[in-house]
Amino acid sequence: MDVYLPIANLAVDGLVIVALGVATGILSGVFGVGGGFLTTPLLIFYGIPPTVAAASAATQVTGASVSGVFAHSRKDGVDYQMGAVTVAGGMVGALLGALIFNLLRSAGQIDVVINVLYVLMLGTIGGLMARESLETLRGSKDGSTGKRAAKRRHHPMIASLPYRWRFYKSGLYISPLGPLILGVVVGILTMLMGVGGGFFMVPAMLYILGMSAKVVVGTSLFNILFITMLVTMVHAFTTRAVDIVLAGLLLIGSVTGAQLGTKIANFAKPEHLRLVLAMIVLAIALRMAFGLGVRPDEVYTVVPL
Amino acid sequence: MTRLLAFLMALLLAMPAFAQSEDPILVPDISQHEIVLQQGFTGATLLLYGAVLDPADSDAQYDVVVVLKGPSEPILLREKERIFGIWVNSEESAYRSVPSFYAMASSRPVLDIVDERTAAIYELGLDYLQLSPSGSIDPAEQQRFSEGLVDLRQRQGLYAQYDEGVEISQGVLYRADIPIPSNVVAGRYVAETFAIYDGRVISSATSEVQVFKEGFELGVEEAANDYSFFYGLFAVGLSVFMGWAAGRLFALV
Numbered sequence: 311m312d313v314y315l316p317i318a319n320l321a322v323d324g325l326v327i328v329a330l331g332v333a334t335g336i337l338s339g340v341f342g343v344g345g346g347f348l349t350t351p352l353l354i355f356y357g358i359p360p361t362v363a364a365a366s367a368a369t370q371v372t373g374a375s376v377s378g379v380f381a382h383s384r385k386d387g388v389d390y391q392m393g394a395v396t397v398a399g400g401m402v403g404a405l406l407g408a409l410i411f412n413l414l415r416s417a418g419q420i421d422v423v424i425n426v427l428y429v430l431m432l433g434t435i436g437g438l439m440a441r442e443s444l445e446t447l448r449g450s451k452d453g454s455t456g457k458r459a460a461k462r463r464h465h466p467m468i469a470s471l472p473y474r475w476r477f478y479k480s481g482l483y484i485s486p487l488g489p490l491i492l493g494v495v496v497g498i499l500t501m502l503m504g505v506g507g508g509f510f511m512v513p514a515m516l517y518i519l520g521m522s523a524k525v526v527v528g529t530s531l532f533n534i535l536f537i538t539m540l541v542t543m544v545h546a547f548t549t550r551a552v553d554i555v556l557a558g559l560l561l562i563g564s565v566t567g568a569q570l571g572t573k574i575a576n577f578a579k580p581e582h583l584r585l586v587l588a589m590i591v592l593a594i595a596l597r598m599a600f601g602l603g604v605r606p607d608e609v610y611t612v613v614p615l
Numbered sequence: 616m617t618r619l620l621a622f623l624m625a626l627l628l629a630m631p632a633f634a635q636s637e638d639p640i641l642v643p644d645i646s647q648h649e650i651v652l653q654q655g656f657t658g659a660t661l662l663l664y665g666a667v668l669d670p671a672d673s674d675a676q677y678d679v680v681v682v683l684k685g686p687s688e689p690i691l692l693r694e695k696e697r698i699f700g701i702w703v704n705s706e707e708s709a710y711r712s713v714p715s716f717y718a719m720a721s722s723r724p725v726l727d728i729v730d731e732r733t734a735a736i737y738e739l740g741l742d743y744l745q746l747s748p749s750g751s752i753d754p755a756e757q758q759r760f761s762e763g764l765v766d767l768r769q770r771q772g773l774y775a776q777y778d779e780g781v782e783i784s785q786g787v788l789y790r791a792d793i794p795i796p797s798n799v800v801a802g803r804y805v806a807e808t809f810a811i812y813d814g815r816v817i818s819s820a821t822s823e824v825q826v827f828k829e830g831f832e833l834g835v836e837e838a839a840n841d842y843s844f845f846y847g848l849f850a851v852g853l854s855v856f857m858g859w860a861a862g863r864l865f866a867l868v
Contacts, residue, residue: 312656312657314653314832316828316831316833317839319652319798320796320797321657321658369854370854372855372858373853373858375858376854376855376858376859377858377859377861418693421704422702426701539851539855542854543844543847543851546839546843546844546846547847550840550843552839552847552850554839557853557854558853558857561854562857565858565860568861569861569864601702605702606695608695608767609695610693610764610767611692611693611695612692613690613692615691
């Protein structure tokens with residue numbers, strides 16, 4: 311099924327794009343990550359211009375997270391107070407990100423920086439997740455589960471911040487500055503990398519803020535939803551690279567995939583799921599590292615003047 | 616085919632009029648003068664055809680070269696270099712006008728037809744493109760950058776060269792098929808046809824192809840550029856609605 315993309319300026323196989331949407335949708339349904347980290351590189355690999363890929367992927371992630379937010383809010387799994395704080399930070403971050411994006415673009419290093427960010431972020435998080443899920447799996451074989459899941463504590467740095475608030479649903483009494491800063495960082499990443507930032511937000515909420523695991527995925531999706539909406543608007547104004555046809559195709563796939571994903575999440579073992587996600591994340595990090603260290607996809611790149 | 620026949624008829628009727636002049640006359644045409652970028656467009660093949668009429672010496676063996684060029688644009692070309700083990704952008708070169716599309720077909724390899732100087736004057740072939748760099752003047756470096764650009768665009772299907780891509784029948788009629796990929800930009804494309812004899816271009820003619828968006832595709836492009844705010848809102852609205860609708864649908868299942 312050939313589809314002509316009016317903004318990307320080329321014809322693609324619509325079914326391939328929908329299938330890509332399904333794959334990322336499943337990821338978002340199962341793990342509460344937006345899946346943008348998978349969409350953007352694969353779209354670029356398929357021949358879509360990088361800015362169009364990043365902008366349209368942000369639009370797609372919005373759609374994939376909507377149904378997730380609804381599903382989690384029905385189960386009382388969204389801490390709106392915490393979400394509001396991270397979204398506020400995210401808005402600042404997205405605008406900062408747009409600034410950084412322009413600076414790097416005029417310096418001619420935007421693609422290099424994006425690749426380095428991908429490798430560092432995905433490599434670290436994928437590695438951590440793989441180690442943890444492997445340890446848990448080994449632990450459950452020994453029959454010693456439940457020992458280390460005693461009580462999550464937030465990072466000492468978070469405890470030292472002033473002006474504490476009570477976040478009832480997250481079970482926290484911490485300064486809002488922590489989540490605010492986290493929001494800013496995720497906002498910058500979203501703007502730069504065209505990702506929702508869920509793969510970064512979920513572990514940070516768990517291990518740095520120490521939020522109750524029950525509300526982590528829902529709150530992260532809530533944050534992603536609003537930040538990607540903002541990023542789509544910023545792209546529509548600055549790069550004008552949102553391709554509505556491309557985004558529509560991705561959406562058809564990803565909203566379906568997201569629903570399938572939540573079903574899978576209900577019966578699959580979380581340790582197995584996390585191991586799978588870790589493997590996917592690591593594979594992409596390796597692919598990017600190869601392009602950065604061994605052989606770039608293209609030695610020459612063309613920028614319109 | 617009927618178009619081709621009608622064209623030939625017109626040509627024969629016009630012959631006596633041409634007979635006065637000494638120079639051969641080139642009558643080119645293209646199978647279609649418009650390409651619409653829209654749903655279902657996956658590329659096209661243009662047939663460039665025509666005839667070389669030589670009133671003086673009908674036995675002469677001509678060579679024919681056709682060149683199809685897309686609209687030119689100013690670009691910046693960046694080159695990656697490995698620094699401390701990482702490939703980063705280092706050198707760059709600006710070009711004032713680089714054709715967004717270039718395809719050349721010739722009846723024989725270009726250097727068998729003309730010398731290098733002539734090839735460079737008429738920009739016959741990928742090696743002889745005049746890319747008008749505006750920055751560095753080091754010829755070796757310019758050469759490297761030009762080759763990089765040509766190689767990149769060749770792999771994108773935007774630059775191509777077909778040696779022996781022109782078919783000449785009975786020394787008069789010529790035809791060449793030029794494939795157009797789907798990733799071409801909109802604008803005015805110019806087809807130049809050269810009749811070459813004894814290493815000299817003895818006749819040349821141009822014709823045009825307009826490549827443009829229409830209907831839905833044009834609307835989307837204009838909306839994205841002129842009504843950015845509403846376009847962005849629509850994109851956001853669409854994604855929220857589709858996410859919500861899918862949730863409701865699956866809740867029913």
